[in-house]
Amino acid sequence: MEGKLMTLTEAAQLVKDGDLIGLGGMTLYRRPIAFVHELIRQAKKNLTLLAFTGGFESDLLVGAGCVSTVRSCYFGLESFGLAPMFKRRVEAGEVKVLEETESSIAFGLRAGLANVGFMPARSLFGTDFFKVREDIKVVECPYTGEKYTAFPAIRPDVAVIHSQLSDKFGNCILEGEHCVDKELALGAKTTIITAEKIVDTEEIIKRQADIVEFEVNAVVELPKGAHPTSCYPDYPVDVEHILEYIELCEEGKFEEYLQKYVLGVKKHKEYLERVGKND
Amino acid sequence: MTKTGTDFKPEEVMISCIAREIKNGDVLAQGIATPLVASGYILAKMTHAPDSVFLYTIGNTLSRDAGKVALSTYEDLSIGRALKQISFTDISCEILSAVKPKEFFRPAQIDKWGNFNNIVIGDYYKPKVRLPGCAGIADVTTYYENIYLYVPRHNKNTFVEKIDFVSGVGYLSGESQAEREKLGVISPGPKKIITDLCVFGFVEGRVALESLHPGVSLQEVIDNTGFEIIIPDKIVETQPPTAEELDLLRNVIDPYGVRELELLSGKKRLAKIREIYKQEIGA
Numbered sequence: 131m132e133g134k135l136m137t138l139t140e141a142a143q144l145v146k147d148g149d150l151i152g153l154g155g156m157t158l159y160r161r162p163i164a165f166v167h168e169l170i171r172q173a174k175k176n177l178t179l180l181a182f183t184g185g186f187e188s189d190l191l192v193g194a195g196c197v198s199t200v201r202s203c204y205f206g207l208e209s210f211g212l213a214p215m216f217k218r219r220v221e222a223g224e225v226k227v228l229e230e231t232e233s234s235i236a237f238g239l240r241a242g243l244a245n246v247g248f249m250p251a252r253s254l255f256g257t258d259f260f261k262v263r264e265d266i267k268v269v270e271c272p273y274t275g276e277k278y279t280a281f282p283a284i285r286p287d288v289a290v291i292h293s294q295l296s297d298k299f300g301n302c303i304l305e306g307e308h309c310v311d312k313e314l315a316l317g318a319k320t321t322i323i324t325a326e327k328i329v330d331t332e333e334i335i336k337r338q339a340d341i342v343e344f345e346v347n348a349v350v351e352l353p354k355g356a357h358p359t360s361c362y363p364d365y366p367v368d369v370e371h372i373l374e375y376i377e378l379c380e381e382g383k384f385e386e387y388l389q390k391y392v393l394g395v396k397k398h399k400e401y402l403e404r405v406g407k408n409d
Numbered sequence: 410m411t412k413t414g415t416d417f418k419p420e421e422v423m424i425s426c427i428a429r430e431i432k433n434g435d436v437l438a439q440g441i442a443t444p445l446v447a448s449g450y451i452l453a454k455m456t457h458a459p460d461s462v463f464l465y466t467i468g469n470t471l472s473r474d475a476g477k478v479a480l481s482t483y484e485d486l487s488i489g490r491a492l493k494q495i496s497f498t499d500i501s502c503e504i505l506s507a508v509k510p511k512e513f514f515r516p517a518q519i520d521k522w523g524n525f526n527n528i529v530i531g532d533y534y535k536p537k538v539r540l541p542g543c544a545g546i547a548d549v550t551t552y553y554e555n556i557y558l559y560v561p562r563h564n565k566n567t568f569v570e571k572i573d574f575v576s577g578v579g580y581l582s583g584e585s586q587a588e589r590e591k592l593g594v595i596s597p598g599p600k601k602i603i604t605d606l607c608v609f610g611f612v613e614g615r616v617a618l619e620s621l622h623p624g625v626s627l628q629e630v631i632d633n634t635g636f637e638i639i640i641p642d643k644i645v646e647t648q649p650p651t652a653e654e655l656d657l658l659r660n661v662i663d664p665y666g667v668r669e670l671e672l673l674s675g676k677k678r679l680a681k682i683r684e685i686y687k688q689e690i691g692a
Binding site for chain 2: 156157159182183202203204205206208209210211212213216217220221223227229230231232233234235236237239240249251252253254255256257258259261262268276277278279305306307308309310311312313360362363366367369370373376377
């Protein structure tokens with residue numbers, strides 16, 4: 131294929147067992163769901179999931195046993211409630227949590243990009259975080275003498291970002307929540323873009339790219355690749371689908387969901403047929 | 410004299426209380442899944458605070474538009490009507506610390522000093538209940554100037570003698586401001602706790618009753634709080650929502666009752682989500 135275009139199968143093979151992987155988007159918005167499905171089909175193991183916010187995509191990955199450690203500051207399904215498989219796996223001791231905050235991830239990524247060991251912030255003082263994050267140190271400001279929290283640099287192995295529009299080189303547009311996507315893409319050793327639509331570079335130039343081709347290793351065209359999360363302004367959250375997932379999980383039938391929508395499906399197109407979105 | 414509404418629910422009193430803490434021109438941060446807070450912000454915007462600016466977590470945007478609270482169509486408002494799109498990295502590393510917006514947090518547990526927890530119930534390494542996490546609360550409660558807490562279901566599971574994890578900074582153990590600053594905490598501590606039964610303030614860092622909602626007895630509050638509260642000599646009643654506030658809330662801001670999701674759990678919550686969604690896609 132031309133440029134960096136790949137099949138979903140090929141792109142997912144770039145993810146190795148044990149990688150630190152960051153998934154773009156926020157909770158129920160613009161998540162790389164189709165890519166997560168393929169990671170589950172390829173039975174990835176021991177991933178450390180960097181989820182600024184973990185939502186539907188992360189719950190699938192944790193539920194399917196692909197993740198050994200979660201690094202997150204919020205892992206839930208917003209108004210739908212707690213993320214059922216994250217809750218279950220952590221309470222059963224099957225998945226470890228490295229407790230993060232918004233700043234620990236945001237400053238950590240910035241430290242990685244700045245090629246320094248840490249970034250200082252006013253966070254965490256007075257809380258119990260230092261008890262469970264002994265790796266986070268406190269530094270003294272050389273100018274004011276104040277104490278600051280020194281958030282360690284984060285350098286992801288892989289970032290996967292779902293975009294509305296990309297060209298074949300990976301120059302792409304992000305609409306809606308940018309979350310920490312631009313920092314993930316710029317900071318990761320390998321960056322994979324999944325896109326609703328592949329367009330000519332001229333279309334990207336008209337609107338200006340949010341992520342630029344030298345940051346990107348692979349591009350996969352996946353229409354409705356964020357379903358059942360939203361991809362603003364193309365489609366909203368599929369409320370009924372998320373309710374179906376939660377209800378199955380609550381009845382202890384996560385495996386049934388996985389068979390119906392992930393493992394029992396060979397290609398993304400087949401998934402879209404199954405959820406009635408193949409139009 | 411403003412006309413007082415006569416028939417109202419506890420969550421409507423809470424929303425009215427939240428709205429009254431907003432001043433015109435405030436920058437208001439809104440967290441994840443907090444329709445009670447969103448309703449209060451919009452109510453303030455439509456009444457006495459037209460120039461407040463919203464910082465939307467869902468959307469990563471700044472906006473001065475007040476519309477409806479929503480479940481599935483939230484982004485139409487928070488993104489479609491935004492003044493400015495920002496990344497969450499910029500929000501966490503710059504906007505919050507530079508602007509110090511006003512924000513209302515919903516704790517899973519609170520102690521008598523207003524310290525709070527959104528991480529786990531039980532032992533951290535063997536949790537009885539793993540909660541979603543504290544998002545940015547452990548960052549901003551060290552430096553925010555205007556911190557408010559709210560509790561949609563006032564009971565002894567939330568108000569406890571000892572919280573299982575401190576992820577939100579209250580008054581610690583009652584240290585002075587100078588002592589707090591030595592510890593790295595520059596925030597003065599939370600201002601109020603608004604619950605479905607009452608409004609608490611703080612006296613020398615301790616949770617203290619400020620007003621009882623109409624129809625709620627002092628004994629009810631004492632029975633549902635897991636620690637000793639400071640009770641003033643003269644007990645006042647929370648000012649009830651006005652007829653205008655109730656009309657705006659029920660007919661303009663939240664006609665489908667998204668606000669009720671914060672008071673529901675389990676199957677009842679899922680049923681309510683279905684009901685709201687049907688109305689949203691039918692609209």
